[in-house]
Amino acid sequence: MAPGDPILGLTEAYLADPRLQKVNLGVGIYVDEQGQIPLLRAVREVEQALAAQAKPRGYLPIDGLPAYDTLTQHLLFGEDSPLLEAGRVATAQTIGGSGALRVGADLLKKVLPNARIAISSPSWENHRVVFGNAGFEVVDYRYYDAATHGLDFAGMLEDLGKLEPGTVVLLHACCHNPTGVDLDAQQWQQVVELIKARDLLPFVDIAYQGFDEGIDADATAIRLFAASGIEAFLIASSYSKSFSLYGERVGALSIVGADREEAARLRAKIKQTIRANYSSPSTHGGALVAGVLGSPELRAMWEAELAGMRERIHAMRAGLVEKLAAHGAPQFAFIQQQAGMFSYSGLSRAQVDRLREEYGIYALGTGRICVAALNRSNLDYVAEAVAAVSR
Ligand code: PLP
Ligand code: TYF
Numbered sequence: 001m002a003p004g005d006p007i008l009g010l011t012e013a014y015l016a017d018p019r020l021q022k023v024n025l026g027v028g029i030y031v032d033e034q035g036q037i038p039l040l041r042a043v044r045e046v047e048q049a050l051a052a053q054a055k056p057r058g059y060l061p062i063d064g065l066p067a068y069d070t071l072t073q074h075l076l077f078g079e080d081s082p083l084l085e086a087g088r089v090a091t092a093q094t095i096g097g098s099g100a101l102r103v104g105a106d107l108l109k110k111v112l113p114n115a116r117i118a119i120s121s122p123s124w125e126n127h128r129v130v131f132g133n134a135g136f137e138v139v140d141y142r143y144y145d146a147a148t149h150g151l152d153f154a155g156m157l158e159d160l161g162k163l164e165p166g167t168v169v170l171l172h173a174c175c176h177n178p179t180g181v182d183l184d185a186q187q188w189q190q191v192v193e194l195i196k197a198r199d200l201l202p203f204v205d206i207a208y209q210g211f212d213e214g215i216d217a218d219a220t221a222i223r224l225f226a227a228s229g230i231e232a233f234l235i236a237s238s239y240s241k242s243f244s245l246y247g248e249r250v251g252a253l254s255i256v257g258a259d260r261e262e263a264a265r266l267r268a269k270i271k272q273t274i275r276a277n278y279s280s281p282s283t284h285g286g287a288l289v290a291g292v293l294g295s296p297e298l299r300a301m302w303e304a305e306l307a308g309m310r311e312r313i314h315a316m317r318a319g320l321v322e323k324l325a326a327h328g329a330p331q332f333a334f335i336q337q338q339a340g341m342f343s344y345s346g347l348s349r350a351q352v353d354r355l356r357e358e359y360g361i362y363a364l365g366t367g368r369i370c371v372a373a374l375n376r377s378n379l380d381y382v383a384e385a386v387a388a389v390s391r
Helices: 006-016 041-053 066-077 096-111 125-133 153-161 185-197 217-227 260-277 283-293 296-326 330-336 349-359 379-390
Strands: 089-095 117-121 138-142 168-172 201-206 233-238 250-256 342-344 368-370
Touching (some): 066 283, 089 096, 089 260, 096 125, 096 250, 096 260, 117 125, 117 153, 125 138, 201 217, 296 379
Parallel strands (some): 168 201, 201 233
Antiparallel strands (some): 089 250
């Protein structure tokens, strides 16, 4: 038997749990106050229009819907990006952010066969899996400081500073998975300068754009790399969360080159790699995203819905900290400083086991909780249980 996915396996255990009072804080999925995965109104509008047209389903181009790719570029790089103006970015629609990572990994392995990749410690476990399977040696750089529940920035700079030139560096643009610990703009600037000086190759993973501060603010890292004069970098982006379209598998791989000619070669290389993986992406999800982003009215509607999700997450963080303090556990104030769907709660494996066994509350063994699964109905129950196992 091959081992199962520890995150998705936890959801299976949760679903099989017969208790009525149970909470799944394991998997990273945003659910609303009612505990449901939302179907965004803007998405529904496009979907209804598509259904009314009843269009045939031919293959998409290998690199996806052209409008999707262009709209994605603007979301990542901003509306008046000199890089886009100069034609330096090649973007392809991919099978989720996961597909973008895999296509990027395979492509890099071909052009830089001896390069290693450095990922944060800890990182989304699939980063190690995907790059490892693509043939990369994966090394860690320090990131999370368990003592402060924050960033070990000095350790991060020191480790990045020791990497050999040409090493690929995987960076989470915002809402770090699994810790919820992010860099601020000044820290990003320092990282960008170090990466440039050491001739490292940044690969930015942005799976939660709009889930912390907003669409542009959450893309700070990308904007700083774009402005840095660094000639090449990669971005894996995902709409799974920001459009609540998990199962439609909507993502994109963007690679920046030195000039328009290099971008054209990169596009050809991306298409060659996609062809060898899955031939072309799927039609429906791409049409939904492009339909929303391409209409000023629906885009405004989507931005408001995205803001609603982000604000609800902020409210749940604040509410959890407040209720934990009320239950005699004031030491969790750091949860409010963390960003996005996740928090490294600092709970031990034994405490996580107690939460599951005694309370039906499911968290990852690392102590990661998904704060986006909290709501006004389960907040107090979770706070009371977390406080109880922390005594
Ligand atoms: N990167 C990170 C950091 C993630 O947390 C996720 C989560 O699913 C992904 C990439 C992959 O996104 P997708 O579901 O679009 O493949
Ligand atoms: O970290 C998470 O929970 C999300 C969802 O193999 C996820 O990123 C988890 C595991 C996995 C794919 C997606």
